[in-house]
Amino acid sequence: MNDLSSVPVPEEAPARQRKPDWIRVKAPTSKGYGETRQLMRDLKLNTVCEEAACPNIGECWTKKHATVMILGDTCTRACAFCNVKTGMPGRVDAAEPDNVAEMVLKTGLEHIVVTSVDRDDLPDGGASQFVKVIQAVRAASPATTIEILTPDFRNKMQRAVESIVQARPDVYNHNLETVPRLYPTIRPGARYYASLRLLEEVKRHDPSIFTKSGVMLGLGEERLEIHQVMDDMRCADIDFLTMGQYLRPTPKHAEVKEFVTPQAFNAYGAIARAKGFLQVASSPLTRSSYHAGDDFAQMKAARDAKLAKMQPVTATSGA
């Protein structure tokens, strides 16, 4: 009888996971989509919309809502969920801040979201480029509100946060991405509590800046673990929570363990609101930057209403 124990078993090709109906979106074909695409090419700007293969690109780009990804298209990390290219990045583009400002002027954006790849190779992690982009956009279009979505600035967080906060973005976003138990496999280069501390630092330096964070669902997390993440975020005084379905960009990436139903997203959203977030976005297609402008306006209104309630009632003199 042949001994087959040493015969290599061919690796099974990962089966393509069928997406449920609530995830399917139309292919982008609109005129606005084409114009946004051309503008990004002309200004040599990268976007996370394309690099992350975001399912909302047709809808967002039709409205000229693109999320700019600064500091190149190559990331120094290799997270198991992310589609962005990994490797040794090139030189920082000195013209990038002006190009982002020009994009804001050309699109008339009232609210811009700027993110970046991780740049562990740079002495400041890329913080000074965020500052330059904020300053350039403010100078070109003072009424545009600015939301930044930064990396964790591993080992250089204090100085990076301090300098960015001084440039006064309206919203500082940094995503926790998943529950702490899954960090070693999903986000191996990062530390859960370091990410939380970053957001705490933003508030400590300037409580008027809104803080925002998000998690992807469907990676194998448990319901109570998500509740714990919400509590941790509230302890760090995070204002805005986003929750969306993780989608596997390629068969090489982490598999989807579960397609969370829209009803379950609604239930998570209700729990998050009860825990005291000023703003919550929770649906299968929610992404950090999806409808970010409208959500910012609602969050600002919620804070104004909360502050108004806290004003001491002054006695009116009777006639």
Ligand code: SF4
């Ligand atoms: S949700 Fe964000 S990343 Fe996706 S297309 Fe819209 S702006 Fe881009």
